[in-house]
Amino acid sequence: AQVVEHARTQVGGDAPHRGDGVVDSCHRLLQEFLQLGQSLTAVKMDLARMLRRELQPELEEFLEEAVATIDNSISTVRRIASDLRPRMLDDLGLPDAVEWYAESFARRSELEVSCSVTCLGLKVDPKTSIALFRILQESLTNVLRHACARSVVISLSCSGGMLTLSIADDGQGFRMEEARKKHTLGVLGLKERTLTLGGSFCVSTAPGAGTRIQVQVPII
Incomplete structure (x- = not known):
């Protein structure tokens, strides 16, 4: 099953990459x-x-x-x-922070984590950075608590003035209909964070098929 919410789009720009120190x-x-x-x-x-x-x-x-x-x-x-x-976002920028958090999560969870960031050096406004970082944190927490997954794939990319964050796991998945009936706050919270940014939210899942969350927001 798949649920998608849409909103408006805007375009932004780039900035120099911050140091590793x-x-x-x-x-x-x-x-x-x-x-x-x-x-x-x-x-x-x-x-x-x-x-x-x-x-x-x-x-x-x-x-x-x-x-x-x-x-x-x-x-x-x-x-x-x-x-x-979140303070790291001010110093590192969202792309570096996503890479760092993926590595940190891999060490803590002992899951196989693959992370692809193709927009290093991209400047993202603070509100969007914090929201996407929180979405990443909450999504990975849900994977660890509920998915019974062995691996997670994280990606952050930019195209056509839109920033896309994707988190996919190979866990047990779930039925969206049941989640809606139970008013699952986890998924609703992620969707609300996305919509406040004027973006789109999509969760694809089914029992035994894992879960994939994709968030697209405009670069301001």
């Missing part, structure tokens, strides 16, 4: 935040195990406060790490 710097910083989050989670688990024991009231209260503090710290680290990705 910024990519490495942002990547290292993000990895450090992620490692910090993992360390805090490990400490929290250790404290939680201690709380299962019979403790003096004062010590138990102290440990509970420590766990609450660590929870807040973990939330802060996750928020900063999440914010870093």
Whole structure:
């Protein structure tokens, strides 16, 4: 089954390619935040195990406060790490950020990931960049959680004043009719992000046939 939404088209232009030094710097910083989050989670688990024991009231209260503090710290680290990705768009541009995220996702998920970006150096306005990057993130999260896939193919290309992002997996697919009945927020959210940019959204899927999401937006 296939669902397609359409909207208007505009044309934009190109810009010089940014250096690899910024990519490495942002990547290292993000990895450090992620490692910090993992360390805090490990400490929290250790404290939680201690709380299962019979403790003096004062010590138990102290440990509970420590766990609450660590929870807040973990939330802060996750928020900063999440914010870093859109900030990368300002320094790297969308094409480089897509390549970086594809590599990062491949390492985390252990899926076979193929990424093709044919518009390196393209200048994309901030609103479009953030929206497409979020669509990429959410689509890959859905693949990891629901698709039972072994591989993912990501592509970003530009033609005729339109920017096209495609994410295809070889997973179990689903019935669009059932998704509509359940008001699946994942697909609806992706479509809404696309339509706010005046673009078109297409999802092609069927049980056992994988899923392919294609987003086309005008380059402003």
